Amino acid sequence: MTPIFAPACRIDHLSSFYNFHTAVDVLRLDLVHPVVSGNKWFKLSHYLIDAGKNNKKTILSFGGAYSNHIVAIAAAARFKGLKSIGIIRGERALSLSQTLQEAMNFGMELFFISKEAYKEKLIPKEVKTIYPADDLYIIPEGGYGNKGMLGGKDILLKNETASYTHIVSAVGTGTTLAGLVAAAQPHQKIVGISAVKNNFSIQSEVAALLPEGKQHSFEMLHQYHFGGYAKYTNELLQFMNEFFSLTGIPTDFVYTGKTFFAVFDLLKQNYFTPEDKLLLIHTGGLQGNRSLSEGKLIFG
Ligand SMILES: *Cc1c(COP(=O)(O)O)cnc(C)c1O
Numbered sequence: 001m002t003p004i005f006a007p008a009c010r011i012d013h014l015s016s017f018y019n020f021h022t023a024v025d026v027l028r029l030d031l032v033h034p035v036v037s038g039n040k041w042f043k044l045s046h047y048l049i050d051a052g053k054n055n056k057k058t059i060l061s062f063g064g065a066y067s068n069h070i071v072a073i074a075a076a077a078r079f080k081g082l083k084s085i086g087i088i089r090g091e092r093a094l095s096l097s098q099t100l101q102e103a104m105n106f107g108m109e110l111f112f113i114s115k116e117a118y119k120e121k122l123i124p125k126e127v128k129t130i131y132p133a134d135d136l137y138i139i140p141e142g143g144y145g146n147k148g149m150l151g152g153k154d155i156l157l158k159n160e161t162a163s164y165t166h167i168v169s170a171v172g173t174g175t176t177l178a179g180l181v182a183a184a185q186p187h188q189k190i191v192g193i194s195a196v197k198n199n200f201s202i203q204s205e206v207a208a209l210l211p212e213g214k215q216h217s218f219e220m221l222h223q224y225h226f227g228g229y230a231k232y233t234n235e236l237l238q239f240m241n242e243f244f245s246l247t248g249i250p251t252d253f254v255y256t257g258k259t260f261f262a263v264f265d266l267l268k269q270n271y272f273t274p275e276d277k278l279l280l281i282h283t284g285g286l287q288g289n290r291s292l293s294e295g296k297l298i299f300g
């Protein structure tokens with residue numbers, strides 16, 4: 001089984017498909033692994049190394065029914081020979097989402113808690129009685145924390161990224177973005193596209209993971225959420241289909257579709273100059289497309 005270490009990834013050049021006046025490349029983290037896809041692989045790696053060092057046998061984390069983070073943990077734990085527990089927000093649905101079914105197929109044990117308990121990240125009593133606290137390794141929701149940030153840093157450090165002037169990534173918890181900012185060189189500008197509507201506190205959540213002096217060296221754009229987290233419009237799906245038929249690159253409707261749409265829109269507005277060289281981070285997440293009804297996307 002492939003080990004969980006941040007590897008070097010392929011870079012695609014969109015200039016072979018489009019007549020942009022600016023160079024635009026895509027860093028294909030989506031190709032890292034079919035399940036522990038994209039930025040999740042990077043974000044989890046330092047937590048998993050730490051769990052190993054501390055001899056922890058069970059990984060526990062939090063997420064919703066469609067969480068890429070949860071299924072990535074389930075798969076990564078399985079590869080590492082560890083148990084995994086998912087604390088899932090809200091009541092157990094009669095038929096579980098494909099994401100949760102897949103997590104269970106990787107051996108993850110699921111516990112459902114109320115939205116209120118979830119807000120507090122309360123670990124249910126049942127879990128505490130079955131699993132001794134000493135054995136549990138808790139990864140925060142979305143991998144948000146210093147170790148997650150270090151994984152985001154690896155995305156730039158383990159790939160040939162020094163020549164780019166702008167690095168653009170989707171933003172959920174901001175962990176990945178913080179890592180990109182931490183690893184960026186002085187000539188590089190980091191741009192985050194929020195996948196969540198009006199999530200203005202993200203600015204300070206990213207800053208909290210950064211050393212002083214780096215805390216404001218990024219830009220967050222909030223106008224490309226398409227109605228909110230995991231919401232979409234026909235315009236977005238049409239863009240994703242067209243982008244795929246030209247480039248062969250699949251995107252997901254929650255994060256990367258919106259991010260790539262944003263970049264195309266910014267290019268139209270001459271937000272970038274011809275001297276700029278853009279690197280778009282394909283953060284993966286393609287498994288999330290399975291929650292769309294069949295036929296909406298021309299790729300699987
Ligand atoms: C989880 C995820 C993100 C968000 O990453 P954060 O580090 O939480 O900001 C972005 N893109 C994809 C595809 C994801 O699955």
